[in-house]
Amino acid sequence: YISDMIKIMKGNLAHQMFLLHPELxxxxxxxxxxxxxxxxxxxxxxxxxxxxxxxEGQKEKSR
Incomplete structure (x- = not known):
């Protein structure tokens, strides 16, 4: 499922970021x-x- 893939991807990336930058x-x-x-x-x-x-248009709308 896409939702499972997104959850795993976010978890893995967060884990890597926290290892590289524990201050976060x-x-x-x-x-x-x-x-x-x-x-x-x-x-x-x-x-x-x-x-x-x-x-890019969505980025402009959120500013």
Whole structure:
């Protein structure tokens, strides 16, 4: 399942980050690196450039 894959990926990356930067755990609320939510979408016949442009547009909206 995609949700299991995301959970494993986030856990592994957080573990690596905390090993490389133990000070992070002290600075983060509750010692959590990731928000528990995520988004998964399909891109069907979109080009890489179209997907990257969409992602950049989402970054602008969140500022």
């Amino acid at each position: 755990k002290k600075e983060l609320w509750g010692g959590h690196l990731w928000n528990p939510s995520y988004c998964v979408v399909t891109v069907s016949d979109r080009s890489r450039e179209q997907v990257l442009a969409y992602i």
